[in-house]
Amino acid sequence: MKRHIITVGILIGLVILVVVAVEVANVRLFVRIAINLCIMLVLVLGLQVFMGNSGILSFAHIGFMGVGAYTSAMLTIPLQMRGMALPDLYPVLANVLLSPYITIIMGGLVAAAVAAAISYPLMRLSDAAAVITSFALLVVLHTIMLHWSEVTNGPRTLFGIPKVTNLYLAATVAAVAIVAALAFKESRLGILVRATRDDEVAAAAMGANIPNLRWIAFIISALFAGIGGALWGHFITSFSPKAFYLKETFVILGMLVIGGPRTVTGAVFGVFIVTIAFEALRALEGMINQAQIFSEQVAGVTEIVLALAMIAVLVFRPGGLLTTREIGDMIVHGRNKRGEK
Numbered sequence: 001m002k003r004h005i006i007t008v009g010i011l012i013g014l015v016i017l018v019v020v021a022v023e024v025a026n027v028r029l030f031v032r033i034a035i036n037l038c039i040m041l042v043l044v045l046g047l048q049v050f051m052g053n054s055g056i057l058s059f060a061h062i063g064f065m066g067v068g069a070y071t072s073a074m075l076t077i078p079l080q081m082r083g084m085a086l087p088d089l090y091p092v093l094a095n096v097l098l099s100p101y102i103t104i105i106m107g108g109l110v111a112a113a114v115a116a117a118i119s120y121p122l123m124r125l126s127d128a129a130a131v132i133t134s135f136a137l138l139v140v141l142h143t144i145m146l147h148w149s150e151v152t153n154g155p156r157t158l159f160g161i162p163k164v165t166n167l168y169l170a171a172t173v174a175a176v177a178i179v180a181a182l183a184f185k186e187s188r189l190g191i192l193v194r195a196t197r198d199d200e201v202a203a204a205a206m207g208a209n210i211p212n213l214r215w216i217a218f219i220i221s222a223l224f225a226g227i228g229g230a231l232w233g234h235f236i237t238s239f240s241p242k243a244f245y246l247k248e249t250f251v252i253l254g255m256l257v258i259g260g261p262r263t264v265t266g267a268v269f270g271v272f273i274v275t276i277a278f279e280a281l282r283a284l285e286g287m288i289n290q291a292q293i294f295s296e297q298v299a300g301v302t303e304i305v306l307a308l309a310m311i312a313v314l315v316f317r318p319g320g321l322l323t324t325r326e327i328g329d330m331i332v333h334g335r336n337k338r339g340e341k
Helices: 002-025 027-053 061-076 079-085 100-124 126-145 167-186 188-198 200-203 210-236 246-259 265-290 301-316 329-338
Strands: none
Touching: 002 027, 002 167, 002 329, 027 061, 027 167, 027 188, 027 210, 027 246, 027 265, 061 079, 061 100, 061 210, 061 246, 079 200, 100 126, 100 210, 126 210, 167 210, 167 265, 188 200, 188 210, 200 210, 246 265, 246 301, 265 301
16 A cells, blocks of 8 residues: 555656646646646546557557547537537437536546447457457547537537636646556456556456456546546547547557656656657747758658657567666565565
8 A cells, every 4th residue: 555655656646746847837838738748647547557568569549539528518508509519410419518627527427438338349358359449449430520510520620619618627637547457457447457567368268358348448548538538629620520539559568667657657658758758849849940951841740759758668668667667666565675684
């Protein structure tokens, strides 16, 4: 229990440190970066719940982010703007207006319900088949968002979403996500899911219901993604289906892979490392373009560097920067070793 408290304290302390630093700096750009970082924490921790514990790569995560974002947006756009933002909205929903704080939770619940309804057969698959089907699920979700104009406004930008996601709300949800992800990892369910990852045959022989265990983890992961998507929607206030596809999937996967998918600490550190690196590279890219060093505008540096970083991590440290131990475990283990000496 002590090591878990240390882990939670340090990780939430990092979030609090970001909030305090941004408040002291009082720079609008830093506030925006910090809010985005907290939202990414929720999304990456959700992916860690399933992918980190089951060992199965999931491309569909960003699709459930979109489900949460559209669910919350549809129910919170002011009535006087709804006719323009969603001209084909179903009449039964045309006059429904809820608090964004309620719909953020609803976004997570709807995403979890969708995951529960469609994913159980997929949980019987492993290895390459599971990866391919999760990618196919992302394509299905993206196609539905692209063409279900009654709910998403089709491929057009959905606008008029009230902005309610501030730094304190995003940081609070991120802190709750840290506690929830670690609680799942250390729970009986989390241990059983990891058993299916480490030795599927042995886990099945001991009576573990592998599809059911993975299914529950996948639903919880989608819950995180839906809440993160709703938070993001109420921060950006306008978006289209292309915001929930390959580029965003690549970024979230990169954060988890670089930090270490098997630990909550790795997921959190991965978000911090990639976010800081992204912002530094964007600033460098802007300086190069402003100085007109090259005849044409430089673009895509952040994506190239992230791809190279992922390749380097997978080659030299396949488990990520923090492979198997949470930061609390490392601290307690280090103290015990010093005590033995």
